[in-house]
Amino acid sequence: MYDEPLFLTAGDRALVVEFGNSISPEINARVHNLTVAIERSEAEGVVEIVPTYRSLMVHYDPSRVTASGLEDHIRDLGESLDEEVAGAARVVRIPTLYGGEHGPDLEFVAQNAGMAVDEAVGVHSGTDYLVYMMGFSPGFPYLGGLSDRLVTPRLETPRSMIPAGSVGIAESQTGVYPVTSPGGWRLIGRTPLKMFDATREPPALLSAGDFVRFAPIDTEDEFQSIQRSAKEGRYEIEATPL
Numbered sequence: 027m028y029d030e031p032l033f034l035t036a037g038d039r040a041l042v043v044e045f046g047n048s049i050s051p052e053i054n055a056r057v058h059n060l061t062v063a064i065e066r067s068e069a070e071g072v073v074e075i076v077p078t079y080r081s082l083m084v085h086y087d088p089s090r091v092t093a094s095g096l097e098d099h100i101r102d103l104g105e106s107l108d109e110e111v112a113g114a115a116r117v118v119r120i121p122t123l124y125g126g127e128h129g130p131d132l133e134f135v136a137q138n139a140g141m142a143v144d145e146a147v148g149v150h151s152g153t154d155y156l157v158y159m160m161g162f163s164p165g166f167p168y169l170g171g172l173s174d175r176l177v178t179p180r181l182e183t184p185r186s187m188i189p190a191g192s193v194g195i196a197e198s199q200t201g202v203y204p205v206t207s208p209g210g211w212r213l214i215g216r217t218p219l220k221m222f223d224a225t226r227e228p229p230a231l232l233s234a235g236d237f238v239r240f241a242p243i244d245t246e247d248e249f250q251s252i253q254r255s256a257k258e259g260r261y262e263i264e265a266t267p268l
Contacts, residue, residue, distance in 0.1 A: 039085055043060065045080055049079045069096065071086045115267075116267055120239070121243050124147045128192070157236045165230035166221075167201055180212070188203050189206055192209075216249075219263070
């Protein structure tokens with residue numbers, strides 16, 4: 027973690043504020059604290075803020091604010107950050123049906139870890155995962171906190187089509203495919219929730235700084251029931267303060 031944030035220009039319409047050169051919850055918390063502080067300040071000319079693992083990109087309108095003026099404003103905010111902002115995150119419960127056709131790689135992941143399948147499911151679903159950042163595809167959450175016991179290599183050959191809602195593992199990360207897309211992560215289950223919906227506000231179910239807890243579903247009937255409820259807008263997402 028840097029003693030002072032590093033400011034970098036990204037063309038003539040964006041600034042990057044970098045807090046360190048490694049991935050850690052502490053650095054990521056500073057990223058999210060500053061993101062919230064900028065949003066709350068309603069800074070003149072700010073168009074969009076994109077938080078990542080260790081930095082955030084601030085897009086701005088150069089006709090309304092200069093790069094130096096925006097940098098000064100962000101520096102001032104950084105000197106008075108509320109360190110509790112990131113601690114006010116929510117834990118979002120994601121119902122998940124593990125294994126079977128929804129998780130074709132679960133047995134491999136368990137075998138690779140030297141566990142029984144049920145044990146691997148228990149380890150994976152027994153952690154609150156930090157959403158470090160969103161990316162790859164709209165609404166895709168990069169989650170940190172996967173147990174070292176479940177670290178699993180990616181597929182040697184990516185799949186050409188992975189169903190939306192698929193829960194996967196790649197090396198030391200886990201995540202959820204929000205839309206149908208190609209991908210090389212090991213699939214261990216699937217959620218019936220719609221992780222991204224362009225007609226919804228906000229369109230992504232999760233935000234950077236949230237935490238995720240996967241909740242095992244017992245049967246395909248329960249999966250289908252939740253999926254129907256979610257499509258009809260009757261399913262209530264369980265989100266509690268951390």
